[in-house]
Amino acid sequence: MQLILTHENADFDAVASLVAAHKLYPTASPVLPRRVNRNVRAFLSLYGPSLPLVEPNTLPRGQHVQRVVLVDTQKLSFVRGMGKDIAEVLVIDHHHPPESKPQNWRFQCDQVGAATTLLAEAISSRLIPISPAEATLMLAGIYEDTGNLTYTSTTPRDLRAAAWLIDQGADLAVATEFLDHPLTPAQQQIYEGLREHLDIVEINGHPIALSWAESPPDTEEEISTLAHKLRELVEPSALFILVQLGENVQLVARSTTDDLNVAEVSEHFGGGGHDRAAAALIKGRSAQEALEELRDLLPKYVRPRIKVRDIMSFGVRTVRPTNSVADVARRMLQTGHEGFPVIDETGQVIGLVTRNAVDRAIQHGLKDQPVRRIMQHGTHAVHPDDSIERVRTLMIQTGWGQIPVVSGDQLVGVITRTDLIRLKPSAQAADRKRIAHLMEQAIPAPVLKLIREIGSAAAKQGYRLYFVGGLVRDLLLGQPVFDIDLVVE
Structure with missing residues (x-):
C-alpha cells in the first residue's frame, strides 16, 4: 500500500x-x-x-x-x-x-x-x-x-x-x-475576544501584535482566518494569537517582515511552519501562561528594524531660496543629483527643489528666477532613528522623492526613493537564506550556535557583527571553514 x-x-x-x-x-x-x-x-x-x-x-x-x-x-x-x-x-x-x-x-x-x-x-x-x-x-x-x-x-x-x-x-x-468565507458565530465570538485582548508591543523597532481568547465549549473552529482578519485591522510587523481550546492552546503566527521568522518561534512551542506563517498546539497550558512565555521569548527572535541612518546619504548638498534656477541646474549637472533641500539663513529646511521643476523653469525662460519661485514648500524631514515605513508614508503624503534627515536642528543627510528601492526585501531575504544554508553546511553546529549567540548579543547592544578574512571566501566557494574572524562595529 x-x-x-x-x-x-x-x-x-x-x-x-x-x-x-x-x-x-x-x-x-x-x-x-x-x-x-x-x-x-x-x-x-x-x-x-x-x-x-x-x-x-x-x-x-x-x-x-x-x-x-x-x-x-x-x-x-x-x-x-x-x-x-x-x-x-x-x-x-x-x-x-x-x-x-x-x-x-x-x-x-x-x-x-x-x-x-x-x-x-x-x-x-x-x-x-x-x-x-x-x-x-x-x-x-x-x-x-x-x-x-x-x-x-x-x-x-x-x-x-x-x-x-x-x-x-x-x-x-x-x-x-x-x-473569502464568512465567519461562523463561534469564530465571531473568538474574534471579539481577540480584539478585546489585543496588545501592540514594540520589539527592536517592530510593532508586534499579541492577543488571546477563549473558544466556546465543544467547538473546533479554524483559527488562521481570524489571524488574517486581525492583522488587517492593525497592520503590525507580526501577529501572534493564542486561543484556548479546552486544556490546550492553539498558537497562530503571521509575519510581514524578514526580521522575524515565526516558524522559529513556533518550533519553540512544538509547532512549525515557514517564515511568514506558522502554528503550534501547546498542550496542557493556559493562553495567558503561553502569552507571557511568548513575550519573554520574542526579543531573542526579532531582528532590529532597519532605520533611516542605515541607508541615508550623509553630507547632503543644499541650496538657498535666493539661488537662481540656472545656478541650481549647474549644480545638478555637476553632482548628478535629482534634487536639493532648500534651507533658510538659519539652516532650517523650508522646501525641496527637483530636477523636473528646474527643467520646466528653464524651458519657460525662468532660468534667472530665484529657486523659491519653483520649489516645493514645506518643512518635511525625518530623523536618523525613524523607521523606513515613516519615510515611505511621508513620501506618499508629500510627493517628495527625497526627504531631508535632521538631527536636532542640524541637517545631516537625505534619503531618496532610490535608497528605498535598493532595499529589495525579497532579494535580501533570499540572500540571507542562501548564506545561512552555506554556514550550516560549512561551520560545525556548536560553533555556529556560538556565532548566533554572539550576533544576538551584539544586536541587543546596537552593534553590527561581520565575518572577515578567509572565512568569507571559503563560504562562497563551499570549502571547509577552519578559523573564524569577526569584527564588531
Whole structure:
C-alpha cells in the first residue's frame, strides 16, 4: 500500500497537494486528514465526489505501507492500518528541509509560495491532464498560501503555475468564493475576544501584535482566518494569537517582515511552519501562561528594524531660496543629483527643489528666477532613528522623492526613493537564506550556535557583527571553514 498524507487542520494548499500528488503517483491513495479547515470542507461538499480523496476510516487494516508521500508538511501522522515500518518517505514541501534527515526519507523542497506550485510544475512538465475541479482546487491552494499572489514569499513560479491552472480550466470565481468565507458565530465570538485582548508591543523597532481568547465549549473552529482578519485591522510587523481550546492552546503566527521568522518561534512551542506563517498546539497550558512565555521569548527572535541612518546619504548638498534656477541646474549637472533641500539663513529646511521643476523653469525662460519661485514648500524631514515605513508614508503624503534627515536642528543627510528601492526585501531575504544554508553546511553546529549567540548579543547592544578574512571566501566557494574572524562595529 502507498499513501499520500498531509497535516491536520488542512488548508487548501494541503488538500490540493494531496490531489496533485495523486496525479504524479496514481497508485498511492491521497488520504484526507480528520480535521480540515471549514472553507475547504465546504468546497469538498460540492466538488469532493469528483476528486480521488480517501477518508482515513476507509483504509484497510493490516496492510504494509511501502511508501508515504508527505505533502505540505514534514511531520508524519499515522493513520488507520499504517504501521511504523515504512520503506520510504518522500517529502514534497515548500518549507526548508530539516538539518538531520532520517535515512529512508527523501526531500523535494524548494522555496516557493505554496506546495501546490511544486506539484503543478511537475504535472505540467509531464503533460498529465487534470480536470477543471482539480485545477480549481490547486489554484485555491496557491492563492490561499500566497495571499492571492501578494505575499512577499510569492515567486514567479507561483504566478506561472496559477496561469497554467487557469489554462487547464480552473474557475477563478469559485476559488476566490471559498477563500473569502464568512465567519461562523463561534469564530465571531473568538474574534471579539481577540480584539478585546489585543496588545501592540514594540520589539527592536517592530510593532508586534499579541492577543488571546477563549473558544466556546465543544467547538473546533479554524483559527488562521481570524489571524488574517486581525492583522488587517492593525497592520503590525507580526501577529501572534493564542486561543484556548479546552486544556490546550492553539498558537497562530503571521509575519510581514524578514526580521522575524515565526516558524522559529513556533518550533519553540512544538509547532512549525515557514517564515511568514506558522502554528503550534501547546498542550496542557493556559493562553495567558503561553502569552507571557511568548513575550519573554520574542526579543531573542526579532531582528532590529532597519532605520533611516542605515541607508541615508550623509553630507547632503543644499541650496538657498535666493539661488537662481540656472545656478541650481549647474549644480545638478555637476553632482548628478535629482534634487536639493532648500534651507533658510538659519539652516532650517523650508522646501525641496527637483530636477523636473528646474527643467520646466528653464524651458519657460525662468532660468534667472530665484529657486523659491519653483520649489516645493514645506518643512518635511525625518530623523536618523525613524523607521523606513515613516519615510515611505511621508513620501506618499508629500510627493517628495527625497526627504531631508535632521538631527536636532542640524541637517545631516537625505534619503531618496532610490535608497528605498535598493532595499529589495525579497532579494535580501533570499540572500540571507542562501548564506545561512552555506554556514550550516560549512561551520560545525556548536560553533555556529556560538556565532548566533554572539550576533544576538551584539544586536541587543546596537552593534553590527561581520565575518572577515578567509572565512568569507571559503563560504562562497563551499570549502571547509577552519578559523573564524569577526569584527564588531
